[in-house]
Amino acid sequence: MLPENIKEVSTPCFLVDIHIVKKNARRMRERCQQFGVQLRPHMKTHKTIEGALVMTGGTKRKIAVSTIAEARFYADNGFDDILYAFPFSADKKERCQKLANELGQFHVMLDSMEGLSSILSTSLEPGKEWSIFLEVDCGYGRTGVDWDSDAAVELATKIDKTNGIQFQGLYTHCGNSYEMGAGPDFIREVGSKTTECLMDLAKKLKNCGVSCKTIGTGSTPNCSLASEKMAALTEFHPGNYIFYDYMQSLLGSCKVDDIACCVATRVISHKVSQQHIVIDCGFLGLSKQGFAENLASGPCLFKGHSNLRLVGVTQELGKVKAIEGEINYSKYPIGSMLFLYPFHSCATAAMHSVYYIHSGEKIVGVWKPTRGW
Amino acid sequence: MLPENIKEVSTPCFLVDIHIVKKNARRMRERCQQFGVQLRPHMKTHKTIEGALVMTGGTKRKIAVSTIAEARFYADNGFDDILYAFPFSADKKERCQKLANELGQFHVMLDSMEGLSSILSTSLEPGKEWSIFLEVDCGYGRTGVDWDSDAAVELATKIDKTNGIQFQGLYTHCGNSYEMGAGPDFIREVGSKTTECLMDLAKKLKNCGVSCKTIGTGSTPNCSLASEKMAALTEFHPGNYIFYDYMQSLLGSCKVDDIACCVATRVISHKVSQQHIVIDCGFLGLSKQGFAENLASGPCLFKGHSNLRLVGVTQELGKVKAIEGEINYSKYPIGSMLFLYPFHSCATAAMHSVYYIHSGEKIVGVWKPTRGW
Numbered sequence: 001m002l003p004e005n006i007k008e009v010s011t012p013c014f015l016v017d018i019h020i021v022k023k024n025a026r027r028m029r030e031r032c033q034q035f036g037v038q039l040r041p042h043m044k045t046h047k048t049i050e051g052a053l054v055m056t057g058g059t060k061r062k063i064a065v066s067t068i069a070e071a072r073f074y075a076d077n078g079f080d081d082i083l084y085a086f087p088f089s090a091d092k093k094e095r096c097q098k099l100a101n102e103l104g105q106f107h108v109m110l111d112s113m114e115g116l117s118s119i120l121s122t123s124l125e126p127g128k129e130w131s132i133f134l135e136v137d138c139g140y141g142r143t144g145v146d147w148d149s150d151a152a153v154e155l156a157t158k159i160d161k162t163n164g165i166q167f168q169g170l171y172t173h174c175g176n177s178y179e180m181g182a183g184p185d186f187i188r189e190v191g192s193k194t195t196e197c198l199m200d201l202a203k204k205l206k207n208c209g210v211s212c213k214t215i216g217t218g219s220t221p222n223c224s225l226a227s228e229k230m231a232a233l234t235e236f237h238p239g240n241y242i243f244y245d246y247m248q249s250l251l252g253s254c255k256v257d258d259i260a261c262c263v264a265t266r267v268i269s270h271k272v273s274q275q276h277i278v279i280d281c282g283f284l285g286l287s288k289q290g291f292a293e294n295l296a297s298g299p300c301l302f303k304g305h306s307n308l309r310l311v312g313v314t315q316e317l318g319k320v321k322a323i324e325g326e327i328n329y330s331k332y333p334i335g336s337m338l339f340l341y342p343f344h345s346c347a348t349a350a351m352h353s354v355y356y357i358h359s360g361e362k363i364v365g366v367w368k369p370t371r372g373w
Numbered sequence: 374m375l376p377e378n379i380k381e382v383s384t385p386c387f388l389v390d391i392h393i394v395k396k397n398a399r400r401m402r403e404r405c406q407q408f409g410v411q412l413r414p415h416m417k418t419h420k421t422i423e424g425a426l427v428m429t430g431g432t433k434r435k436i437a438v439s440t441i442a443e444a445r446f447y448a449d450n451g452f453d454d455i456l457y458a459f460p461f462s463a464d465k466k467e468r469c470q471k472l473a474n475e476l477g478q479f480h481v482m483l484d485s486m487e488g489l490s491s492i493l494s495t496s497l498e499p500g501k502e503w504s505i506f507l508e509v510d511c512g513y514g515r516t517g518v519d520w521d522s523d524a525a526v527e528l529a530t531k532i533d534k535t536n537g538i539q540f541q542g543l544y545t546h547c548g549n550s551y552e553m554g555a556g557p558d559f560i561r562e563v564g565s566k567t568t569e570c571l572m573d574l575a576k577k578l579k580n581c582g583v584s585c586k587t588i589g590t591g592s593t594p595n596c597s598l599a600s601e602k603m604a605a606l607t608e609f610h611p612g613n614y615i616f617y618d619y620m621q622s623l624l625g626s627c628k629v630d631d632i633a634c635c636v637a638t639r640v641i642s643h644k645v646s647q648q649h650i651v652i653d654c655g656f657l658g659l660s661k662q663g664f665a666e667n668l669a670s671g672p673c674l675f676k677g678h679s680n681l682r683l684v685g686v687t688q689e690l691g692k693v694k695a696i697e698g699e700i701n702y703s704k705y706p707i708g709s710m711l712f713l714y715p716f717h718s719c720a721t722a723a724m725h726s727v728y729y730i731h732s733g734e735k736i737v738g739v740w741k742p743t744r745g746w
Contacts, residue, residue: 010441010464010746044688066689068383086689087641089653090708091383111642114707142690143642143651175687268460269484269516278516280462284723285746288661314548315417315719316439316459317515334487335463346688350657350724353745372726373383373658 005361006264007337012285013264014352015339016367018359020260021242025054028223028241035231040064040083042218042239045346047369048355049077051242064218064237068095071106073370081105085171085237087135087143090118101125109171111135111144116159123164132159133171133214138197139190140175147172147197153204160210169214169234170198177221177251180293184225184252191217191227199232220244224253245345246290246301261355262303262339263348265318267332275321277332281340282316287351290343297323303339310340378734379637380710385658386637387725388712389419389740391732393633394615398427401596401614408604413437413456415591415612418719420742421728422450424615437591437610441468444479446743454478458544458610460508460516463491474498482544484508484517489532496537505532506544506587511570512563513549520545520570526577533583542587542607543571550594550624553666557598557625564590564600572605593617597626618718619663619674634728635676635712636721638691640705648694650705654713655689660724663716669696676712683713 003009025041032039041055044066052063052074060078064085065071071084072095080103084096088110100106101124110116110132119130134156137144145152160167177190194217202212216235217223223230223238230236243261244254265281290299291313298309302320312319320338321327332338342348349355349369357365376382398414405412414428417439425436425447433451437458438444444457445468453476457469461483473479474497483489483505492503507529510517518525533540550563567590575585589608590596596603596611603609616634617627638654663672664686671682675693685692693711694700705711715721722728722742730738 010468012746086653087651089639089641091639095383112707118708137644141644141647142687142692143644146646149646266462266464268462271510271514271516273519273522274514278460280459283660283662283720287656288665288720289656292661292665314515319515334485335491347656347661373385 002366003356003363006356006358006363007361009264009356009363011264011266011337012281014349014355015262015264016243016355016357017260018357018364020258021051021054024241024244024258024260025057028238029057031223031226032236035226035236037231037233038062038235040216040235040237041242042066042085042237043070043074045239045243046349046355046367047073047371048367050357050365050367052079055242064239067373068092068099069370069372071099075099075103083107083109083133083171083237085109085173087111088115088119093118093122097122097124100130101128105131107131107133107168109133109135111155113155113158116155119165120162130165131168132165133168134159136170136172136198136201138172138174138194138217140173142173142175144172147201152201153208156205156210157208167210167212169212170202170216171237172198172217174217174219174222177219180250187221187225187252188227191222191225192229194222195227195229195232220248221251221253224248240346243345243349245348246341246343256301256341259341259345261345261349262341265338265340267334267336267338270329270334272329275327276311276319277327277329279318279320279338280316281318282313284315284351286313286318286340286342287344287347288313289347293343299343301341303341305338308338375739376729376736379729379731379736380734382637382729382736384637384639384710385654387722387728388635388637389616389728389730390633391730391737393631394424394427397614397617397631397633398430401611402430404596404599405609408599408609410604410606411435411608413589413608413610414615415439415458415610416443416447418612418616419722419728419740420446420744421740423730423738423740425452428615437612440746441465441472442743442745444472448472448476456480456482456506456544456610458482458546460484461488461492466491466495470495470497473503474501478504480504480506480541482506482508484528486528486531489528492538493535503538504541505538506541507532509543509545509571509574511545511547511567511590513547515546515548517545520574525574526581529578529583530581540583540585542585543574543589544610545571545590547590547592547595550592553620553623560594560598560625561600564595564598565602567595568600568602568605593621594624594626597621613719616718616722618721619714619716629674629714632714634718634722635714638711638713640707640709640711643702643707645702648700649684649692650700650702652691652693652711653689654691655686657688657724659686659691659713659715660717660720661686662720666716672716674714676714678711681711
């Protein structure tokens with residue numbers, strides 16, 4: 001039985017504002033149209049059918065996922081043209097094979113000869129071909145072949161020249177845009193540089209007779225604060241923008257009012273001797289993200305209560321102090337509700353097996369994410 | 374279809390060594406017998422039926438839980454004498470009421486007059502009475518009435534004197550035993566002091582005509598390195614000891630060989646230009662716990678590979694570097710498996726919807742935890 005109002009939910013509870021979700025999705029679609037690029041939204045933040053419908057504008061086509069479990073979930077629910085945006089590994093090959101056989105389009109990504117060998121050892125049904133993206137590193141330094149390396153050209157050429165597989169193009173995640181305090185100009189600069197690197201590699205490949213159908217980059221900061229140069233690309237694949245979060249607001253990707261999700265929690269204890277209040281949301285309700293940043297405002301934002309700071313969490317409890325002065329206990333009686341904008345919505349959403357969807361204070365639905373790998 | 378061997382699991386995967394689990398459970402039971410105290414194991418670390426059977430020695434009686442979802446899960450599976458070890462709050466009262474009516478014994482815990490008022494407003498079926506623990510703070514400084522406060526005496530007396538409710542006794546979580554680097558003597562000292570505080574309060578209550586049937590304390594460090602004074606208590610309620618973890622080994626609660634769980638992961642990328650390897654385990658497979666401690670060894674321990682350090686995680690990826698010298702890529706080919714002892718097993722287990730149970734390398738079962746609130 002669904003609670004009627006967000007003030008009636010059992011806490012902690014992950015809340016999603018449907019109007020902000022729709023607005024965030026619409027703006028990203030419009031931005032992609034304006035830039036003349038295809039939007040391939042990433043599902044990793046919410047992992048729900050309903051969120052995917054909003055992000056694809058109802059087409060159920062062209063999405064990126066971070067796990068095989070997500071790919072399977074979306075395939076089973078009528079989605080197609082799915083990119084498994086994770087370095088291909090041998091232990092997942094049977095499940096990838098099944099998806100490639102079933103779907104109209106299923107793309108895998110790799111950054112190594114080992115990944116390619118593993119794909120080559122896995123045959124598909126007659127009429128089916130593997131579709132492969134090359135993962136490129138344009139300065140983030142995590143996975144992917146370095147954009148200016150010989151290995152990038154060698155691997156792309158090898159994929160392209162091998163019979164029975166299709167070289168789809170270049171994929172990069174410009175995670176280096178997540179630089180706290182660097183500001184919007186820095187983010188646009190990362191977008192520009194990433195684009196230059198990708199176009200440079202694509203040009204080199206063209207000279208080798210290898211053409212890239214798709215050249216894409218993601219990251220919510222980069223796609224929210226897109227540099228003009230990024231119009232040279234063919235695809236954006238951000239994910240977090242559907243919810244945004246406190247971190248994105250600090251980066252400048254969004255305003256606080258654009259954050260579509262929060263965790264509802266209640267005051268459950270007054271600890272006057274320690275000058276804190278205790279809420280029923282610990283790291284299982286919020287995750288531990290945001291603490292490492294040591295922000296003066298704390299690791300998350302209390303909606304409408306800018307003087308509150310979360311100073312610590314244990315499994316099911318959070319300690320809250322006043323940023324300035326003493327805490328006003330009468331303002332936060334036991335049982336009163338608070339709403340936390342999480343530092344990183346991908347991490348916080350992942351702690352919840354159900355999201356309550358609201359319009360104003362009214363609860364209008366539930367979304368159930370897929371989990372696991 | 375269950376994989377036969379731990380080397381065949383899809384990664385990341387949470388593995389539990391059944392023999393170590395049983396050994397850890399047996400040792401804690403024996404310690405409690407030796408101390409003459411009742412063991413009321415806490416379920417919050419694993420949240421499974423199978424783990425609860427091992428911890429209770431098959432009795433299905435006397436457990437502590439951290440959420441109403443856990444209480445409901447265990448009640449539905451034939452467990453009884455359940456303590457909901459979390460400050461009672463009004464929004465959970467209907468669900469608590471149902472459990473109190475159904476179970477032979479269901480105990481709630483509170484630390485405020487507001488909590489008590491909320492209970493008093495919720496009546497039980499004829500013949501049923503609320504059973505209430507007073508949560509006491511003996512120096513941890515999170516929740517609970519301060520052990521030496523007038524409020525502790527007032528609240529306990531009020532509970533005891535109210536018709537239709539039973540005052541069960543005192544509960545404290547001595548989380549102040551988690552002091553990295555302080556060593557076993559410090560932990561025993563916390564255990565001694567906690568016991569002194571609890572006994573002092575119990576004596577004061579006795580002088581007021583209030584008797585405590587139960588006086589208990591938990592925390593895995595304290596119960597693993599129990600001070601002799603703790604024999605004065607009637608109950609221990611640790612939870613983490615069933616798995617232990619890297620943090621507990623650093624605290625001295627256990628040896629590394631006592632850690633019963635690990636996360637299986639695979640090398641999926643070689644990033645030679647950055648001198649790291651990448652594994653398919655990020656914060657969704659491991660949690661972010663342990664990073665804040667800035668340990669030279671990193672936030673978790675690679676089983677059998679003491680020169681590896683996890684330097685960072687994103688959602689599904691972990692970057693691993695050598696602690697000394699350069700990483701030996703030939704030793705860690707793409708596809709090779711690594712096993713991570715988590716920093717905090719409660720947090721890591723919570724990221725997984727299934728645990729694979731193994732005996733040696735052989736997989737012998739799966740445990741499915743309950744989740745949510």
